[in-house]
Amino acid sequence: KTPRHFMSIDDLTPAEFSKLVLNASAHKKAAKYGGVPKHLNSTLTGQTVAMMFNKLSTRTRVSTEAAVAMMGGHPMFLGKNDIQLGVNESLLDTSRVISSMTSCMVARVGPHSDVTGLAKESSVPVINALSNDFHPLQIIADFLTIHESIPKGAAETGSIVPKGLKVAWVGDANNVLFDFAIACMKLGVHISVATPRGYGIPKEMSDLITSQAKSTETPGKLEQVYVPEEAVKDADILVTDTWISMGQEEETQKRLKDFAGFQITNELAKRGGAKPDWKFMHCLPRHKEEVDDGVFYSPRSLVFPEAENRLWAAVAALEGFVVNKGNIV
Ligand code: CP
Ligand code: NVA
Structure with missing residues (x-):
């Protein structure tokens, strides 16, 4: 089955977008009162989220890594000099290989077609972490x-x-x-x-x-x-x-x-x-x-x-697209 990807806010209905915001808000409130919200604690246990970043990042990198850690998973950061996304190997090959070993790819790219290209070949959800066209997180x-x-x-x-x-x-x-x-x-x-x-x-x-x-x-x-x-x-x-x-x-x-x-x-x-x-x-x-x-x-x-809210946005997006497989509830 084709996974549901998150390329842009355009991919969401108004109700789904509002729900992601409200879920982010609920997780933030729960955390402020009692540490890691219990129901998030182990939702990504044993799973790896590949973070393929072709451009610099502070907030997106830190919030995504922290969110994956909070949910019990392993964030694997792959920078520009680690994998040469679309440079030394075709996007198609990279996408098939990485998605065969991970639960999600979070990608920061130049041309938007790079992230949609990754998504097309991926067997796991792909989340756009900034392209030249969109920044949904x-x-x-x-x-x-x-x-x-x-x-x-x-x-x-x-x-x-x-x-x-x-x-x-x-x-x-x-x-x-x-x-x-x-x-x-x-x-x-x-x-x-x-x-x-x-x-x-x-x-x-x-x-x-x-x-x-x-x-x-x-x-x-x-x-x-x-x-x-x-x-x-x-x-x-x-x-x-x-x-x-x-x-x-x-x-x-x-x-x-x-x-x-x-x-x-x-x-x-x-x-x-x-x-x-x-x-x-x-x-x-x-x-x-x-x-x-x-x-x-x-x-x-x-x-x-x-x-700071980038952390809770990342949690809500990972929950919606990875844990709940694109069912934004
Ligand atoms: N706002 C934002 O995406 O910041 P970074 O480029 O530092 O990730
Ligand atoms: N418009 C900026 C956003 C960085 C988060 C850029 O694309 O560089």
Whole structure:
């Protein structure tokens, strides 16, 4: 039987996405009160999770290794210089071999086709740990953070996020944004994206994002603008990410120039008219050009709980896709 893989938030129904966030939340609460949640203790005993990372990582690596350990399994880290994923051996061969000896492959790659290629040949679930197009584990953690941090509105509807939430994404339209926006569409969140001209969401990707409207009766709204202040207007949360994603290092000088004026600051939020109690999020690693210290280290900033939540996102994803074989309950 073909295993169920986790390539993008696009793979989940709105109910499944919400359930992963709620499961992550439940595990976190249980752990805060009594160590490793008992029911997770031995769910991966005797099993190995292969972590094939072609790019650097702090959060994704540590959270995945810690989650596997917490569940009683063995995380096996295979870096760029260990296995040369798709370089010295075809993806097909690597995938068949590694999946014959492990229970799951967690892969961080460049082209998204590398992770879907691995999945195609794998006899075990493959989890995308960041590709050039998507970062689903990050988005579970992000919505857990929103779920925990934003006071619920009076007209609460049973959703994991408050009704009428508006997010402003100011910066580069990248992998993290694409999955974030897909989640927004699924949960009825309004997301306004401000990028410099020429850096907007590619048409194929915005079509995929807006097509999510079909999956729910209460879809969110995607808006694209080129002026940061326009995106920020009435926003509850301001979000950004690096302007130079891994693999784009050669464009550094050009990007720094083109993104001038897109730094998130208290002044920008004020000028644009963000909600008075707006919050800030960033998946990290962070650089000062995209957000200044006045915001990043302020009480508005959710970045460190957001990073910690990566652990609980990894636990929930491993539980859903490996322990429960893709049955998200
Ligand atoms: N946010 C995130 O994925 O961080 P790392 O690149 O450190 O894993
Ligand atoms: N957009 C960034 C995210 C890193 C977690 C990158 O792809 O490098």
